[in-house]
Amino acid sequence: MSDIKNRLKEKIDSCYSEYKNKWLVMSPEALIENADEISVVNKVHMLLVGAISDTDAEYLIRFKNPLEVISDTYMTYSENNGCMFYEVCEHLMWKLTDSGSAEVDYDVEPEFMDESDSTGISMQ
Numbered sequence: 001m002s003d004i005k006n007r008l009k010e011k012i013d014s015c016y017s018e019y020k021n022k023w024l025v026m027s028p029e030a031l032i033e034n035a036d037e038i039s040v041v042n043k044v045h046m047l048l049v050g051a052i053s054d055t056d057a058e059y060l061i062r063f064k065n066p067l068e069v070i071s072d073t074y075m076t077y078s079e080n081n082g083c084m085f086y087e088v089c090e091h092l093m094w095k096l097t098d099s100g101s102a103e104v105d106y107d108v109e110p111e112f113m114d115e116s117d118s119t120g121i122s123m124q
Contacts, residue, residue, distance in 0.1 A: 001049070008057045008066065009049045015067040016045045041071045 060066040
């Protein structure tokens, strides 16, 4: 990993610690209400440095809290761009229906089970 990315990772790790400290004192209800933000911050913390170029790292390191910059931008983009969710769902549904793995890994309602079908999919 390049020097600039290492420096950015250290900065992001520090910012992440601040987020964690804030979350640790939140009530369970507040944690649930902030679950989307927490999820995004966690994901960005884990994946950002590996997903960007050195040039991107040079840009982000200028900010006091680059983790906040990317997380807020990601949340705003995903809220305003519903197609992102639909594209992911479309892919997931294709994967589930194509593989049939959900019928093996998860319980199926009895009314949808066909005893002659080992996957649990009804052929009605």
